[in-house]
Every structure is written in C-alpha cells, then in structure tokens.
Amino acid sequence: MRVLIVEDEPLMAGAIRDGLRLEAIAADVAGDGDAALELLGVNSYDIAVLDRDIPGPSGDDVAAQIVASGSGLPILLLTAADRLDDKASGFELGADDYLTKPFELQELVLRLRALDRRRGHHRPPVxxxxxxxxxxxxxxxxxxxxxxxxxxxxxxxxxxxxxxxxxxxxxxxxxxxxxxxxxxxxxxxxxxxxxxxxxxxxxxxxxxxxxxxxxxxxxxxxxxxx
The missing domain is CATH 1.10.10.10 (Winged helix-like DNA-binding domain superfamily/Winged helix DNA-binding domain)
Incomplete structure (x- = not known):
C-alpha cells in the first residue's frame, strides 16, 4: 500500500511516515496543498490522508479536487476539530473516514487497512x-x-x-x-x-x-x- 500524507507540521508528518513504514506501508509527505496536488498528479496512491488546515489549497480543497477527478481515491481527513458539524462537513466533501488529533498511530494503521479493503477496486483480504x-x-x-x-x-x-x-x-x-x-x-x-x-x-x-x-x-x- 502507498499513501500520501498531507500534513504541515514536519515532526508529526515525519512520525506518521516513519511509523507507517514500520507497518510496510509506503508513505510520501506533502507539507502544503500545492505539493499535495503535484504529487497526486505524478504518483499513484492507494489512500490520501489529508490534514484539513494546511497552507495553500486547504485539505478540503485537495479533497474536492480528488473527488472531482473521479479517481475513486479514498480520503481520510485529519483534524483537531472534533465537533459533529466539522465531521459532517468533511464527509459531505467526499471523505471516506475522519480521524481527530491527537490519535494513536495504530488506529491510523487500522483505518488505512480498512479503507484499502473497501476500495472500489477491492482486493480479497487473503x-x-x-x-x-x-x-x-x-x-x-x-x-x-x-x-x-x-x-x-x-x-x-x-x-x-x-x-x-x-x-x-x-x-x-x-x-x-x-x-x-x-x-x-x-x-x-x-x-x-x-x-x-x-x-x-x-x-x-x-x-x-x-x-x-x-x-x-x-x-x-x-x-x-x-
């Protein structure tokens, strides 16, 4: 599995990337919306993990462009906002899952694997x-x-x-x-x-x-x- 991590806090982005690598999940990191869109344009990813509050085009903007592309790329939103209306707006954008900061890395790994199993081009678990x-x-x-x-x-x-x-x-x-x-x-x-x-x-x-x-x-x- 290869995922794109869009996170503007370098320490958090690096920790997520390194933790996913230990789980045999390849991860690329983008620190802002422009870098995210550039990577999405040249690489093939299985899941996009988007922080909503990033410089340049926001995580919501990036999510909207992913949905508009028709690629079917699953989207997991990361955010510090934990209100129900914040989550609702994320799902309305087309997100497939939502994780509130702070979170345990293992929970992110479990959610990524669950999304991978549910992808439109679904592969059998075994x-x-x-x-x-x-x-x-x-x-x-x-x-x-x-x-x-x-x-x-x-x-x-x-x-x-x-x-x-x-x-x-x-x-x-x-x-x-x-x-x-x-x-x-x-x-x-x-x-x-x-x-x-x-x-x-x-x-x-x-x-x-x-x-x-x-x-x-x-x-x-x-x-x-x-």
Whole structure:
C-alpha cells in the first residue's frame, strides 16, 4: 500500500511516515496543498490522508479536487476539530473516514487497512496463488501450509507480486509500490529484497526473474499439479 500524507507540521508528518513504514506501508509527505496536488498528479496512491488546515489549497480543497477527478481515491481527513458539524462537513466533501488529533498511530494503521479493503477496486483480504497464502491484514504468509516469516519490506514486495497473479512486475513498479518517492531509482534494493524473499519462501523457487523485464510468481508448477 502507498499513501500520501498531507500534513504541515514536519515532526508529526515525519512520525506518521516513519511509523507507517514500520507497518510496510509506503508513505510520501506533502507539507502544503500545492505539493499535495503535484504529487497526486505524478504518483499513484492507494489512500490520501489529508490534514484539513494546511497552507495553500486547504485539505478540503485537495479533497474536492480528488473527488472531482473521479479517481475513486479514498480520503481520510485529519483534524483537531472534533465537533459533529466539522465531521459532517468533511464527509459531505467526499471523505471516506475522519480521524481527530491527537490519535494513536495504530488506529491510523487500522483505518488505512480498512479503507484499502473497501476500495472500489477491492482486493480479497487473503490471496492464494501457487501454494502461497498471503493475508495482508494479519501480515502473514504461508507456503503449502507452512508459515513463512518475512521482513516488512519482503512482505510488501510479495504482496505486489501476488496481486499481479502471475503477471510480470517491473523493478520500477516494485520500487514505486513497496518503497516511496525518496527511494533511489538506481538502487539495487529491489534485486536484493527479491533475492532474500525467494530464499525465505524456499525451494522450488516460486519467484521467477524475467530478464530485462522484472519478476513474477511462477504458477507453472501449480498448473501442472492441477
């Protein structure tokens, strides 16, 4: 999952970003409305988390533009205002959820995962492919019934590969979906992470490399068994 955090308080924005990364959620940060709209124009996000009181176009303005775009991008509003009419106005804008400051990071994580499950292009909570069972909510992976312990980044990469259902995913796309905008496009982090993930899952190797293209889940053995 990749989210956009729009928050003008640097310390809070950094704490949210770092906390989400520990939960295998890639997060980009925008400190004002103009930066938010710029990032929304060039990147693909799963959820937008908007502080309503930000410089430039307000969080409400950004939310209105997201809704007007027809993208269906879920919106979670952050605000210090906790009155019912404040919440009502947020939902009237088209927000999908509302979180009042101060809040616990774990509550934000739970709300983000709930929104992700309810997205218009909804994915099943549990995916099964080529003997793999990936549960995004519990952050658990099993292969042929055997539990596999993964790091957060390995899980994020596997989640993207399994979602492709055997299709090829480029290193660039993995970098975009499992990391964030600050990742070096020339880094070998994807190759290293995929290699470690392949070893964790064990033999026979279930992640195939497509030279010059990317990676995919090898479903051929599963097809032959079926």
């Amino acid at each position: 995916r099964e492919l080529a003997g793999l069972r990936v549960d995004p909510f519990r952050r658990e992976v099993h292969r042929d019934g055997r539990y596999v312990a993964l790091t957060r980044k390995q899980f994020a990469v596997l989640e993207v590969l399994v979602a492709a259902e055997g299709g090829v995913v480029s290193a660039e796309e993995l970098l975009e979906r499992a990391w964030d905008e600050h990742a070096d496009p020339l880094t070998n982090a994807v190759r290293i992470t995929v290699s470690a993930l392949r070893k964790r899952l064990g033999e026979p190797w279930v992640i195939a490399t497509v030279p010059g293209v990317g990676y995919r889940i090898d479903v051929s053995d599963a097809d032959r068994r079926g």
